Amino acid sequence: MIPGDQEAVRDLFESVAPRYDLLNDLLSLGGHRLWKRQAVAWLNPRPGQRLLDLCCGTGDGALLLAQKVRPGGQVLGLDAAAAPLQRARQRAAQEPWLPLQFAQGDALATGLTDGWADGALMAYGLRNLVDPARGLAELRRVLRVGGRAAVLDFNRPDPEGGPSQVRAAQFQHFYLNSVVVPVASLVDLKQQYAYLETSLARFPTAQQQIELARQAGFAEVGYRPLAAGLMGFLTLVA
Ligand SMILES: C[S@@+](CC[C@H](N)C(=O)[O-])C[C@H]1O[C@@H](n2cnc3c(N)ncnc32)[C@H](O)[C@@H]1O
Numbered sequence: 001m002i003p004g005d006q007e008a009v010r011d012l013f014e015s016v017a018p019r020y021d022l023l024n025d026l027l028s029l030g031g032h033r034l035w036k037r038q039a040v041a042w043l044n045p046r047p048g049q050r051l052l053d054l055c056c057g058t059g060d061g062a063l064l065l066a067q068k069v070r071p072g073g074q075v076l077g078l079d080a081a082a083a084p085l086q087r088a089r090q091r092a093a094q095e096p097w098l099p100l101q102f103a104q105g106d107a108l109a110t111g112l113t114d115g116w117a118d119g120a121l122m123a124y125g126l127r128n129l130v131d132p133a134r135g136l137a138e139l140r141r142v143l144r145v146g147g148r149a150a151v152l153d154f155n156r157p158d159p160e161g162g163p164s165q166v167r168a169a170q171f172q173h174f175y176l177n178s179v180v181v182p183v184a185s186l187v188d189l190k191q192q193y194a195y196l197e198t199s200l201a202r203f204p205t206a207q208q209q210i211e212l213a214r215q216a217g218f219a220e221v222g223y224r225p226l227a228a229g230l231m232g233f234l235t236l237v238a
Pocket residue numbers: 009010013014054055056057058059060061078079080081084105106107108122123124125128129130
């Protein structure tokens with residue numbers, strides 16, 4: 001599949017949705033839950049806040065955020081694909097007291113007003129956007145001044161970054177090809193998970209993401225590596 005093809009990316013996540021949560025748990029040995037919690041902890045969500053989970057998928061991040069904004073707050077989860085959203089709504093229905101809504105939409109053009117959100121999470125979304133720079137610009141636009149955003153994803157090793165980065169790239173290649181794809185093949189999702197490495201190959205490095213975030217107008221920009229540098233998240237203040 002071709003990265004940068006928005007419809008193809010949406011179709012991919014439509015087809016993956018029924019197995020997405022199970023595979024996430026299996027392939028990261030539960031680590032994705034910890035990394036999402038670390039990104040949410042940095043966001044420091046508080047009661048009364050209006051928060052956004054962009055590219056929310058099956059709702060992991062939105063559910064975490066919604067537990068923190070009560071009373072008086074609100075969380076909106078936005079995703080381009082219908083099937084993950086259906087699963088997210090089913091999960092939210094099990095905790096009907098949470099102030100949580102989901103909507104189908106485009107992270108590149110959310111339709112929200114300027115400064116709508118007090119804070120935002122984007123977990124494993126930026127890499128899937130046709131234009132990450134536009135995604136960061138839209139993220140900046142929908143945040144109020146001073147609002148925080150955490151953008152969590154795989155950390156793409158910097159090819160110019162020396163031996164440790166070369167080793168990280170080799171490990172990622174091994175893990176994606178020798179663990180992720182074979183496991184996904186067992187549930188007929190080989191093609192879909194082979195896309196992970198393709199998408200990573202065109203993903204900006206941490207340093208490039210920092211630069212893009214500055215260009216998008218964020219006042220403060222940082223990067224926190226996770227899992228020995230295999231994952232990481234951008235820390236952004238609008
Ligand atoms: C890897 S999943 C991440 C889901 C969830 N955030 C998580 O961490 O489990 C990426 C999600 O991004 C969504 N996505 C891709 N392009 C998008 C876009 N332009 N606008 C909104 N969502 C998009 C996909 O439909 C998919 O659900």
